[in-house]
Amino acid sequence: MARKGRNFEPMTRFTGRFPDISGNTVNGLGEGEQRQPSAFFWHPPDRQTHSVLQKEVIDYHRRSAEIRKEFSSEPPGGRGPDPVGQAQQRSVRSAYEWTRSIKDFALANESDLVGITALKPEYVYQGYEIKQPWVIIIGVAMDYAELSQMPPTFENPAAAVVVAKEYNRAARACRLLANFILSRGYYAKAYQGPYASALNMMPAAIASGFGELGKHGSLINRTYGSSFRLSAVTTDMPLLADQPDEFGADDYCTRCKACSNACPPSAIADQKQLVRGEQKWYVNFDKCIPYFGEALGCAVCLAICPWSRPGNSENIIRKLAKRQQK
Numbered sequence: 288m289a290r291k292g293r294n295f296e297p298m299t300r301f302t303g304r305f306p307d308i309s310g311n312t313v314n315g316l317g318e319g320e321q322r323q324p325s326a327f328f329w330h331p332p333d334r335q336t337h338s339v340l341q342k343e344v345i346d347y348h349r350r351s352a353e354i355r356k357e358f359s360s361e362p363p364g365g366r367g368p369d370p371v372g373q374a375q376q377r378s379v380r381s382a383y384e385w386t387r388s389i390k391d392f393a394l395a396n397e398s399d400l401v402g403i404t405a406l407k408p409e410y411v412y413q414g415y416e417i418k419q420p421w422v423i424i425i426g427v428a429m430d431y432a433e434l435s436q437m438p439p440t441f442e443n444p445a446a447a448v449v450v451a452k453e454y455n456r457a458a459r460a461c462r463l464l465a466n467f468i469l470s471r472g473y474y475a476k477a478y479q480g481p482y483a484s485a486l487n488m489m490p491a492a493i494a495s496g497f498g499e500l501g502k503h504g505s506l507i508n509r510t511y512g513s514s515f516r517l518s519a520v521t522t523d524m525p526l527l528a529d530q531p532d533e534f535g536a537d538d539y540c541t542r543c544k545a546c547s548n549a550c551p552p553s554a555i556a557d558q559k560q561l562v563r564g565e566q567k568w569y570v571n572f573d574k575c576i577p578y579f580g581e582a583l584g585c586a587v588c589l590a591i592c593p594w595s596r597p598g599n600s601e602n603i604i605r606k607l608a609k610r611q612q613k
């Protein structure tokens with residue numbers, strides 16, 4: 288069972304598999320210049336520096352039969368359909384009409400959130416290419432009652448199983464949407480977690496109105512807090528972009544310490560850090576990942592975040608509004 292408390296000492300099975308380079312260096316911590324993110328954890332072994340550590344983490348998590356079962360849900364079952372061929376004939380509609388159709392389809396087919404943004408170079412990992420101009424981001428909510436049983440253990444892996452289950456739903460959602468677009472004669476590519484490829488979903492999700500980056504390094508959405516997972520589709524279908532949704536979460540994080548106090552290895556910084564030319568909330572990878580490995584995915588910071596408690600975000604937003612009026 289993963290040990291709780293601030294005196295956490297990482298297991299050597301994980302610390303012994305770190306390469307010479309720090310994960311924070313790979314992520315660009317302390318760098319003053321903007322640049323594309325480096326391919327990193329969850330990328331294929333030949334594209335990243337920490338593949339030996341990643342394999343150890345995955346092997347350790349797969350000792351849990353429940354986690355193994357969820358993550359072995361391959362297509363055509365749990366992870367959704369394979370891609371269909373792109374239709375020869377393009378259906379012609381306005382960007383407004385396609386945007387409506389895309390959102391209606393996504394929300395009726397496994398997605399809880401959907402947003403659209405124009406592709407920017409900083410959404411693409413170094414060494415990859417995306418040619419389509421639009422990114423459609425999908426969000427699927429995680430059951431808070433299950434997530435809040437964190438950290439997962441071999442005796443009670445509920446919080447890890449719900450993460451795996453929702454990664455599968457997010458995969459189904461993006462594959463179904465990609466097929467909808469392909470069948471209308473436009474190109475579409477689906478991106479599903481937990482493994483990463485060309486698209487860095489987090490900044491695209493912020494731009495497409497999913498919410499703000501929290502101190503714990505994850506998104507805070509005004510409805511689901513941090514209790515949701517992402518997937519995405521890139522496409523050349525004509526679409527309209529959404530706007531970012533700023534509702535005070537970033538400001539709230541400057542006063543809240545719930546996640547930084549609860550994080551067993553003290554990986555969450557209480558001040559923003561310079562990362563690839565931008566001051567932002569940052570989680571120390573080298574401290575987080577040994578606990579993440581031992582605690583089967585951890586999720587302590589996601590569940591402890593007050594925005595994640597169902598129904599609580601309305602209260603927080605109301606309080607923030609009142610404070611602004613004073």
Ligand code: SF4
Pocket residue numbers: 503549550551552553554555570574575576578579584585586587588589
């Ligand atoms: S997942 Fe969150 S709470 Fe867990 S070790 Fe990492 S930063 Fe800390």
Ligand code: SF4
Pocket residue numbers: 501502503504539540541543544545546547591592593594
């Ligand atoms: S727990 Fe508090 S500080 Fe951490 S991300 Fe949530 S609101 Fe921000």
